[in-house]
Amino acid sequence: MDDGFAEYVAHRHLRLCRMAYLLTRDWGTAEDVVQTALAKAWLAWRRIEGNPDPYVYRIIVNTHASWWRRRWRGEVPAATLPETADLRDPAAEVDDQAALWSAIGTLSPRQRAVIVLHYFEGRTLAQVAEIVGCSLGAVKSQLSRALTRLRVDPDIQSMTLEGVQR
Amino acid sequence: MSYNESDLRELLNEHGHGRAGREPSARLDAIVRRGRRIRRTRRAVTAGTALAFAAVAAAGLTGLLPAGAQRGEGAAVAQQPVDSARVTPGPELDDTMKVALGAKKFDLHLIHSQRFETVGGMQKVTFTPTSVYTGDKVVCDDPRAWVVIQYRGNGPEPIGSRGRCEGSIGGHNDELSVPSDWLKRPQSMQIWVFPGDAPVREVAEAVNGCRPRMKGKDCDEVAQSVALGNPEVRRRLSALVGEQPSRWAVGIYDRPAPSASAVPTGGPSVAPTATVVPTGGPTVAPTASAVPTGGPTVAPTATAVPTGGPAAEPTAAVTASPTAPTP
Numbered sequence: 001m002d003d004g005f006a007e008y009v010a011h012r013h014l015r016l017c018r019m020a021y022l023l024t025r026d027w028g029t030a031e032d033v034v035q036t037a038l039a040k041a042w043l044a045w046r047r048i049e050g051n052p053d054p055y056v057y058r059i060i061v062n063t064h065a066s067w068w069r070r071r072w073r074g075e076v077p078a079a080t081l082p083e084t085a086d087l088r089d090p091a092a093e094v095d096d097q098a099a100l101w102s103a104i105g106t107l108s109p110r111q112r113a114v115i116v117l118h119y120f121e122g123r124t125l126a127q128v129a130e131i132v133g134c135s136l137g138a139v140k141s142q143l144s145r146a147l148t149r150l151r152v153d154p155d156i157q158s159m160t161l162e163g164v165q166r
Numbered sequence: 167m168s169y170n171e172s173d174l175r176e177l178l179n180e181h182g183h184g185r186a187g188r189e190p191s192a193r194l195d196a197i198v199r200r201g202r203r204i205r206r207t208r209r210a211v212t213a214g215t216a217l218a219f220a221a222v223a224a225a226g227l228t229g230l231l232p233a234g235a236q237r238g239e240g241a242a243v244a245q246q247p248v249d250s251a252r253v254t255p256g257p258e259l260d261d262t263m264k265v266a267l268g269a270k271k272f273d274l275h276l277i278h279s280q281r282f283e284t285v286g287g288m289q290k291v292t293f294t295p296t297s298v299y300t301g302d303k304v305v306c307d308d309p310r311a312w313v314v315i316q317y318r319g320n321g322p323e324p325i326g327s328r329g330r331c332e333g334s335i336g337g338h339n340d341e342l343s344v345p346s347d348w349l350k351r352p353q354s355m356q357i358w359v360f361p362g363d364a365p366v367r368e369v370a371e372a373v374n375g376c377r378p379r380m381k382g383k384d385c386d387e388v389a390q391s392v393a394l395g396n397p398e399v400r401r402r403l404s405a406l407v408g409e410q411p412s413r414w415a416v417g418i419y420d421r422p423a424p425s426a427s428a429v430p431t432g433g434p435s436v437a438p439t440a441t442v443v444p445t446g447g448p449t450v451a452p453t454a455s456a457v458p459t460g461g462p463t464v465a466p467t468a469t470a471v472p473t474g475g476p477a478a479e480p481t482a483a484v485t486a487s488p489t490a491p492t493p
Contacts, residue, residue: 010194021181022178119171
């Protein structure tokens with residue numbers, strides 16, 4: 001029945017979940033999004049030509065955006081601080097990363113998708129444009145705005161200054 | 167240190183790979199099951215949309231039938247596709263609305279109804295009243311859902327009902343409550359339904375302090391109902407809760423039309439063809455029914471209450487305005 005679908009799921013499921021987690025910031029939701037995306041892909045599997053990744057990524061991005069519009073957004077989600085290896089100043093490093101991770105959470109679903117697809121999945125901007133279904137120019141614009149927003153975030157700015165002083 | 171693209175890449179990699187505990191496992195059977203469920207839903211919605219169109223067409227045909235046939239076999243044939251068009255069972259509307267005026271009682275009959283699959287936004291319903299006693303009723307799957315019904319009354323402020331759905335909510339009019347052109351043209355009402363857990367109190371307090379209705383009382387449910395008459399409260403609530411799946415239906419009730427052949431089913435009911443994707447907007451399954459003849463002639467008193475808010479916000483021109491889905 002699968003024509004390689006089962007094999008695709010076995011090989012790509014974990015990676016898709018990781019990508020979806022970066023969009024949703026919740027593992028449970030990420031798994032749910034991926035399962036929905038794969039279920040939709042299963043319906044169209046025989047019609048997909050070539051690499052199914054862009055098709056599946058597109059469903060994940062759209063499903064996330066759709067769910068994001070529905071859910072309560074009164075609060076900006078913040079995950080638990082990760083434990084990192086010892087660097088020059090572990091506490092400051094954790095703070096910096098937490099601030100950046102938190103700032104990514106404030107991006108719009110489209111901007112977050114562009115960031116994740118480009119910097120985590122390593123997709124070119126043209127491929128990102130194909131996945132999110134807009135022009136290359138629009139993707140560049142979204143990416144530029146997202147990076148600008150991350151850099152002007154007050155938390156990041158203050159910590160960057162502290163980092164320079166150190 | 168300063169942030170650059172490498173930092174961003176590193177951070178995403180750390181978070182993407184940094185899950186504590188079990189790794190997500192691929193359950194192929196669950197995926198396939200969900201796929202089959204999606205396919206069934208799509209097919210049902212597609213079939214439902216087609217049948218909804220058939221129902222509208224059939225309802226139009228009933229106007230051509232003799233009066234006797236509408237109450238008998240003809241009416242049953244016309245209504246059959248309506249029931250078939252329901253994708254899933256939702257809250258049921260009564261066929262009649264009972265009106266009690268002292269010792270005298272009579273029924274208003276269902277002349278128009280529409281079903282919706284989502285809450286969190288505004289829907290506009292258009293109908294053609296057949297008397298000044300037109301009634302309305304909203305029924306919900308979620309009895310705790312907040313409902314606001316608004317339409318033009320015989321005054322500068324809109325009239326209608328507000329409060330928890332609690333099974334059903336609505337009211338009826340009389341010659342004093344309706345505008346002078348009530349029977350001259352199709353009328354419309356705007357309906358907002360919000361989830362039962364919508365933060366009405368918080369939004370009301372943020373907008374106008376949610377003033378209690380009685381001295382010494384907190385911002386109770388009555389005060390929250392009053393606050394829902396404020397367009398700004400509704401606008402903020404809609405933005406906060408977004409569109410959420412929850413079924414509800416609205417019924418318009420009225421006295422029989424003067425002419426037995428008239429079928430006052432209101433304006434064109436829109437059955438969206440582009441919303442067959444399960445994640446889409448509300449599915450509108452218009453139901454039209456033949457109007458029974460006969461009935462008492464007692465003039466009821468009005469139960470419609472002024473909603474206290476300013477004039478209703480501008481709305482789309484279509485009867486039901488489903489939002490575009492994102493697959």
